[in-house]
Amino acid sequence: MTEPVLIWGAGAIGGILGAYWARAGVPVLMVDIVPEHVTACATTGLSIEGPVETFTQVVPCVTPEQLQGTYSRIVLAVKAQASEAALEQLKPHLTADGYVLSAQNGLNEHTIARHVGPERTMGAFVNYGADWIGAGRILFGNRGAVVVGEIDNSIRPRTQEMFELLQIFEPDAVLSDDIWAYLWGKLGYGAMLFATALTPDSMTENFADPARGPALMGLAREVMQTAVAEGVDPKPFNGFEPAAFMPGAGDAAALKSLSDLADFNSKTAKTHTGIYRDLAVRKRKTEVDPQVGAVAEIAAKHGIDTPLLRRLVELIHDIEDGRREMSQETFHELTKVLA
Numbered sequence: 001m002t003e004p005v006l007i008w009g010a011g012a013i014g015g016i017l018g019a020y021w022a023r024a025g026v027p028v029l030m031v032d033i034v035p036e037h038v039t040a041c042a043t044t045g046l047s048i049e050g051p052v053e054t055f056t057q058v059v060p061c062v063t064p065e066q067l068q069g070t071y072s073r074i075v076l077a078v079k080a081q082a083s084e085a086a087l088e089q090l091k092p093h094l095t096a097d098g099y100v101l102s103a104q105n106g107l108n109e110h111t112i113a114r115h116v117g118p119e120r121t122m123g124a125f126v127n128y129g130a131d132w133i134g135a136g137r138i139l140f141g142n143r144g145a146v147v148v149g150e151i152d153n154s155i156r157p158r159t160q161e162m163f164e165l166l167q168i169f170e171p172d173a174v175l176s177d178d179i180w181a182y183l184w185g186k187l188g189y190g191a192m193l194f195a196t197a198l199t200p201d202s203m204t205e206n207f208a209d210p211a212r213g214p215a216l217m218g219l220a221r222e223v224m225q226t227a228v229a230e231g232v233d234p235k236p237f238n239g240f241e242p243a244a245f246m247p248g249a250g251d252a253a254a255l256k257s258l259s260d261l262a263d264f265n266s267k268t269a270k271t272h273t274g275i276y277r278d279l280a281v282r283k284r285k286t287e288v289d290p291q292v293g294a295v296a297e298i299a300a301k302h303g304i305d306t307p308l309l310r311r312l313v314e315l316i317h318d319i320e321d322g323r324r325e326m327s328q329e330t331f332h333e334l335t336k337v338l339a
Helices: 012-023 037-042 080-093 107-117 157-169 179-196 203-208 213-229 251-265 273-283 288-301 307-320 328-338
Strands: 007-008 028-031 046-049 055-057 071-076 094-102 121-124 129-135 139-143 146-150
Touching: 007 012, 007 080, 012 028, 012 046, 012 129, 012 139, 071 080, 071 288, 080 094, 080 107, 080 288, 094 107, 094 288, 107 121, 121 157, 121 179, 146 157, 146 179, 146 328, 179 203, 179 273, 179 288, 179 307, 213 251, 213 288, 213 307, 213 328, 273 307, 288 307, 288 328, 307 328
Parallel strands: 007 028, 007 071, 046 139, 071 094, 094 121
Antiparallel strands: 046 055, 121 146, 129 139
């Protein structure tokens, strides 16, 4: 393996993958749009910090304008709303027989397939906790589920190769013949995570609060109903149990899943979501439209009403645009939808 794996986006997800692969001797080249981060990674090194492991690794890194050559394996690890622009830039650097792996949240595999073709698209699900905390610094808060699979549910030599690469970073990684099941599971969990970012409270505080339970359960139920309509059977992971939020499931199982999620998130150094950091720390737009908004649009095509998802999108936009503050009162605008 002499050709570098190209990682487009050296932030929380891509940066950790790049550091682990480079340390293991896998040829890696990262691409990022933040010049000071690029310089730090390539010179003094990328520092992985936190309770999982602490080390510093020099990783070759360039800006998009500096990138040259073509690559057969490209890992896309940018925010969902940046996918279109990133794909336009990376397309000339993808070999004819190469592929793009989505190491993102949401259904970005559809976007990638539109740009480079479904045959050159591979899916991945990641749930480990990480934050970009500054140039050359990433917090690795906790391990979590990592799954890879083809979007046509096949298993190919290239899938096996990427699976083995991911095992370098996460020994318990999973090679799946149903990646969509995991992606839709993450969408259900993700909708609840967006709701936690309506408050300054930690993920655990949100999941453990009985008053917030009904709205959190309602969000997951809307996503699971949509997944069923799409013909998907979502898979469980890290405390999120899709079956607990399926049509007809009672509150007991859903409450148990919320409790499990509170417990899982209580054991990480990453106490708040990346969504919270986008709003409160980095003061930038979130992924709410390509994640939560996209599910609401898919649901509408099936004739499914998703009032909680739609209201969540509005509330996140209100915070982004300065019309609302993060607070429990803002969260309970969701509770009012249930009433």
